Amino acid sequence: MSDPKPNFSLRRFQSLLALALLVGALSVLSDNFLTPDNGWNILRQISVNLCLSIGMTLVILSGGIDLSVGAILGLAGAVAAGLLKNGVVLGALDARLEFTVTGAIVAGLAVGAAAGWFNGFAITRFQLPPFVATLGMLSIARGLTMLWTGGFPVTSLGPTFGFIGTGAFLGAPMPVWIMLALVAVFVVVTRRTRFGRHIYAVGGNERAARLTGLNVPRIKLAVYTLAGALAGVAGLIVTARLDSAQPNAGLGYELDSIAAVVIGGTPLSGGRGSIWGTVLGCLIIGVLNNGLFLLNVSPFWQQVIKGGVILLAVALDKMNANSRDSA
Amino acid sequence: MAAASDIVLEAERITKTFPGVRALGGVSVRARRGRLLALLGENGAGKSTLMNILAGVFPPDEGTLRLDGRAVSFSNPRAALAAGIGIVFQELNLIPHLSVAENIFLGREPRTRLGLIDYPRLNADAAAVLGRLALAVEPTALIADLRVGQQQLVEIARALSAEARVLILDEPTSSLSEHEVAVLFGVIADLKRRGVALIYITHKFDELAHVCDDVTIMRDGCVVGEFPYAELTRDALVRLMAGRESKETFLKSPAALGAELLRVEAICLPGGGAGRPFLVENVSFTLRRGEVLGIFGLVGAGRTELLETMFGLHAGRATGQLTLEGKSVDFASPAAAVAAGLALAPEDRKRDGLVLPMSVAANASLASLERTLRGGFVSRSREAAYIAPYVERFRVKTPSLDQLIVNLSGGNQQKVILAKWLATDPKLLLLDEPTRGIDVNAKREIYAFIDELARNGLGLIVVSSELPEILALADRVLVMCEGRKTAEFPRADATAEKILAAAFPVTSATAA
Numbered sequence: 001m002s003d004p005k006p007n008f009s010l011r012r013f014q015s016l017l018a019l020a021l022l023v024g025a026l027s028v029l030s031d032n033f034l035t036p037d038n039g040w041n042i043l044r045q046i047s048v049n050l051c052l053s054i055g056m057t058l059v060i061l062s063g064g065i066d067l068s069v070g071a072i073l074g075l076a077g078a079v080a081a082g083l084l085k086n087g088v089v090l091g092a093l094d095a096r097l098e099f100t101v102t103g104a105i106v107a108g109l110a111v112g113a114a115a116g117w118f119n120g121f122a123i124t125r126f127q128l129p130p131f132v133a134t135l136g137m138l139s140i141a142r143g144l145t146m147l148w149t150g151g152f153p154v155t156s157l158g159p160t161f162g163f164i165g166t167g168a169f170l171g172a173p174m175p176v177w178i179m180l181a182l183v184a185v186f187v188v189v190t191r192r193t194r195f196g197r198h199i200y201a202v203g204g205n206e207r208a209a210r211l212t213g214l215n216v217p218r219i220k221l222a223v224y225t226l227a228g229a230l231a232g233v234a235g236l237i238v239t240a241r242l243d244s245a246q247p248n249a250g251l252g253y254e255l256d257s258i259a260a261v262v263i264g265g266t267p268l269s270g271g272r273g274s275i276w277g278t279v280l281g282c283l284i285i286g287v288l289n290n291g292l293f294l295l296n297v298s299p300f301w302q303q304v305i306k307g308g309v310i311l312l313a314v315a316l317d318k319m320n321a322n323s324r325d326s327a
Numbered sequence: 328m329a330a331a332s333d334i335v336l337e338a339e340r341i342t343k344t345f346p347g348v349r350a351l352g353g354v355s356v357r358a359r360r361g362r363l364l365a366l367l368g369e370n371g372a373g374k375s376t377l378m379n380i381l382a383g384v385f386p387p388d389e390g391t392l393r394l395d396g397r398a399v400s401f402s403n404p405r406a407a408l409a410a411g412i413g414i415v416f417q418e419l420n421l422i423p424h425l426s427v428a429e430n431i432f433l434g435r436e437p438r439t440r441l442g443l444i445d446y447p448r449l450n451a452d453a454a455a456v457l458g459r460l461a462l463a464v465e466p467t468a469l470i471a472d473l474r475v476g477q478q479q480l481v482e483i484a485r486a487l488s489a490e491a492r493v494l495i496l497d498e499p500t501s502s503l504s505e506h507e508v509a510v511l512f513g514v515i516a517d518l519k520r521r522g523v524a525l526i527y528i529t530h531k532f533d534e535l536a537h538v539c540d541d542v543t544i545m546r547d548g549c550v551v552g553e554f555p556y557a558e559l560t561r562d563a564l565v566r567l568m569a570g571r572e573s574k575e576t577f578l579k580s581p582a583a584l585g586a587e588l589l590r591v592e593a594i595c596l597p598g599g600g601a602g603r604p605f606l607v608e609n610v611s612f613t614l615r616r617g618e619v620l621g622i623f624g625l626v627g628a629g630r631t632e633l634l635e636t637m638f639g640l641h642a643g644r645a646t647g648q649l650t651l652e653g654k655s656v657d658f659a660s661p662a663a664a665v666a667a668g669l670a671l672a673p674e675d676r677k678r679d680g681l682v683l684p685m686s687v688a689a690n691a692s693l694a695s696l697e698r699t700l701r702g703g704f705v706s707r708s709r710e711a712a713y714i715a716p717y718v719e720r721f722r723v724k725t726p727s728l729d730q731l732i733v734n735l736s737g738g739n740q741q742k743v744i745l746a747k748w749l750a751t752d753p754k755l756l757l758l759d760e761p762t763r764g765i766d767v768n769a770k771r772e773i774y775a776f777i778d779e780l781a782r783n784g785l786g787l788i789v790v791s792s793e794l795p796e797i798l799a800l801a802d803r804v805l806v807m808c809e810g811r812k813t814a815e816f817p818r819a820d821a822t823a824e825k826i827l828a829a830a831f832p833v834t835s836a837t838a839a
């Protein structure tokens with residue numbers, strides 16, 4: 001009921017239609033597009049963006065924005081890779097703490113969650129605008145990544161860790177499984193939990209939510225922490241896939257994830273939208289990138305076209321909203 | 328009667344449909360030179376929709392607008408203003424961090440030859456308009472520093488400054504003091520002499536006698552009566568608006584007082600600003616179960632702040648002692664207050680009370696969602712089943728629980744807020760201006776609900792700046808002035824004169 005139903009199906013239909021048209025057109029234009037291999041390719045390619053975008057959807061639904069997810073992705077990947085490869089040198093004891101693969105994964109997720117928590121803390125405790133707080137975190141996390149790695153990639157992490165990025169289970173790549181599991185969890189969280197409903201309420205009218213007795217700071221803190229942890233997941237996938245943590249990993253990814261959320265029909269003003277919409281948004285961007293690549297369109301033109309799609313999607317959404325909100 | 332040539336603005340057979348709601352079904356109105364047309368009707372009757380169409384906010388689905396006999400259509404409010412139609416909305420549309428003068432001439436700033444804003448002229452022109460309204464504020468003052476009543480007058484100044492030939496006023500007096508209302512009526516009389524056609528929306532019948540020439544009554548999106556004001560009686564007005572006979576006044580049933588529910592001692596809230604160190608200063612009172620305590624005061628008396636302080640909204644800044652059912656409490660947040668059984672229906676519903684992008688059901692269940700979970704998860708069917716009786720109990724008019732709350736009228740939105748709180752089983756209900764901007768019939772319904780809730784043993788505190796409302800509802804009346812409690816009367820002793828005498832600041836009364 002938090003989803004405004006009358007227009008919701010229309011909007012979902014609109015994104016679906018756009019995706020179907022895109023797929024149809026590319027199938028005609030390129031022989032290599034509609035193949036099983038390419039399908040897995042696209043899913044694998046969007047998995048990182050979708051992990052980030054799920055968190056971004058929560059943040060934007062709550063009326064905020066998170067510019068730091070790309071940088072947190074880089075930091076979490078670097079921390080996990082560094083711990084796995086080098087452990088932690090305990091100078092005083094002249095010893096070295098070794099990390100198992102599981103330990104490194106948990107540490108990577110924890111770093112992501114901690115960075116996200118710090119965003120939420122700055123936003124709720126010191127009333128910083130989310131844009132500013134997460135802009136600060138963008139720089140902090142990127143800087144910490146450089147400090148941790150010395151600016152060099154951390155490579156050769158071994159096949160066990162690499163399984164997250166390159167392995168397959170029941171014929172499907174691991175990143176795709178992770179992505180599907182997260183989508184399933186967060187569809188339920190947003191639609192079927194009190195926390196999910198409260199995110200919509202905070203984004204729809206924060207003052208009213210507070211006066212209704214919702215613990216708004218705690219909700220926001222949870223939202224940003226989740227966004228950070230999900231960026232951590234994305235960081236692990238990227239690192240495992242490349243078998244190396246690049247200090248510049250995730251550079252600019254926050255913008256792709258905002259684009260996916262917005263194309264999926266969640267307005268930046270918050271309070272309405274859905275995870276499903278974001279899934280479609282990621283698919284549209286992923287299919288577009290993939291198709292343009294197959295058609296040998298220059299990467300420069302790809303960027304121009306992607307920008308046009310964002311504008312078109314939001315303009316269409318706005319037209320729907322105007323015919324509805326005039327009441 | 329006025330001749331046809333006197334008609335300045337004419338709307339003919341206007342229809343407008345919103346998703347799920349037919350707001351206007353073929354409405355015709357005529358505004359005449361030098362006359363004031365009062366547009367009356369319950370909330371949801373379609374008055375605001377009609378005003379928005381006349382002022383170019385959105386277009387009609389069907390029907391024509393004629394200005395001086397020529398068909399016109401406006402793509403936006405600016406085009407309407409350029410054509411001579413000015414509107415003052417009920418809700419303020421000012422930019423808080425611009426000056427009074429900048430707000431008045433926003434979009435029409437006088438410019439120097441270089442294309443820069445001509446500030447000396449801007450301020451001089453603004454001062455002239457403010458003078459007509461006898462509004463004693465500097466043109467360079469920031470809107471944010473003005474009282475709400477003053478801000479409302481600035482809105483009116485904006486419409487005046489455009490030399491509108493048709494001026495639409497939507498409940499212009501809702502936040503004005505008596506003196507400011509008198510000045511406004513003077514301005515209206517002056518405008519009529521200059522031949523301006525006025526359209527005036529109000530819920531306060533008493534005002535009509537001072538200014539009104541013609542009356543158009545609307546109900547359910549249609550015009551149900553058009554009369555010269557002189558030919559109408561108050562009873563007939565109310566009957567036509569409601570479509571049924573209605574009793575003139577509400578009579579509260581005698582209170583059956585229970586044990587002491589709440590004791591408030593020496594509440595202070597610092598931060599009044601210039602010349603006023605406290606927004607709320609040393610206020611104490613008690614409330615028993617089944618009792619309705621009315622708090623009266625002028626705008627700025629600190630009533631809202633008192634409620635907010637009790638509700639945990641100013642934790643850390645406020646001082647004082649709150650005792651609920653014999654236990655000392657100190658709410659760190661509204662969440663803590665709600666958990667202890669308090670509920671607050673705020674004055675500004677859209678800003679503080681409603682989550683506009685959500686449905687009726689989601690708004691109504693927002694405070695009690697945990698009671699509707701199934702296995703820890705939200706279940707829409709259980710949520711609807713839990714909340715529906717409350718929504719029905721308050722007779723909320725809505726096509727369905729899934730309707731977006733934004734599509735409901737003000738009175739129905741207020742009922743949804745009451746339903747939301749009742750669903751939490753509260754002990755104490757704080758109502759801040761519970762009938763602001765609500766029509767007579769919805770008002771009477773809400774009075775009856777308040778009465779019923781008191782009989783069921785709730786404690787209620789009703790803040791209002793409408794004296795008849797306080798006199799009708801309250802078992803006891805507490806009067807506030809400039810942050811302090813200045814008087815307290817039991818129902819039997821409470822008279823309009825005594826209450827008003829306590830509500831007006833002594834200094835300004837002697838100075839005036």
